[in-house]
Amino acid sequence: MEDKELLLKVRNPETRGYGFNLLVRAYQQRVYWLVRKMVIDHDDADDITQEVFIKVHKAIDQFREDSQLYTWIYRIAT
Known part of the structure; x- marks a missing residue:
C-alpha cells in the first residue's frame, strides 16, 4: 500500500486504528x-520499536509529507 493511502486511513477517524495497524505492518520489520x-x-530492540510506533501514533497528524513516511519514522527511531 502506498504511503498516501496509509496516511489517509490513519488520519480518518473512522479508519484510524485499521490504518495504523497497516502502517505498523508495513514498517515494523525495517524499524x-x-x-x-x-x-x-x-x-x-522490541521495546524500542514499540516506543517508536507509540511516538508515531501520537505525532502522525504532524507529519507534513515533506519526506517519505519511512524517513520521518526513521528520524523518530534515531
Whole structure:
C-alpha cells in the first residue's frame, strides 16, 4: 500500500486504528532491524520499536509529507 493511502486511513477517524495497524505492518520489520543494529539485544530492540510506533501514533497528524513516511519514522527511531 502506498504511503498516501496509509496516511489517509490513519488520519480518518473512522479508519484510524485499521490504518495504523497497516502502517505498523508495513514498517515494523525495517524499524526493528534499524534499532537492533543500534542496541543489539532482541528484547531491547522490541521495546524500542514499540516506543517508536507509540511516538508515531501520537505525532502522525504532524507529519507534513515533506519526506517519505519511512524517513520521518526513521528520524523518530534515531
